[in-house]
Amino acid sequence: QVQLQESGPGLVKPSQTLSLTCTVSGGSITTNYYYWTWIRQPPGKGLEWMGAIAYSGSTYYSPSLKSRTAISRDTSKNQFTLQLSSVTPEDTAVYTCARGLGPYWSLEDWGKGTLVTVSS
Secondary structure (H helix, E strand, O other): OOEEEEEOOOEEOOOOOEEEEEEEEOOOOOOOOOEEEEEEEOOOOOOEEEEEEEOOOOEEEOOOOHHHEEEEEEOOOOEEEEEEOOOOHHHOEEEEEEEEOOOOOOEEEEOOOEEEEEOO
């Protein structure tokens, strides 16, 4: 059973960079043919797919967030990381990592999510 756990600061100031790590256990992030995804949900709003990194290391980003988003991985630690730059209060959300058979479909395993608040 694959388990995912998000970690990172719960409070980020406007204009700074939000950085979150997803630690994976019970499976390798390089296993064919899985994708490792970041999704967020602002308070009172729906889910928003942010981007993903594939088993191969290829990355995929939401067009609306692409200019501010970077997803990377550390295979030695079995972790993948989200960085979102130039944050505003509108980036306040629960951020969740997930594993799927596609960048944004067939998401099979999810982390519990972590709330990140953007505020001065």
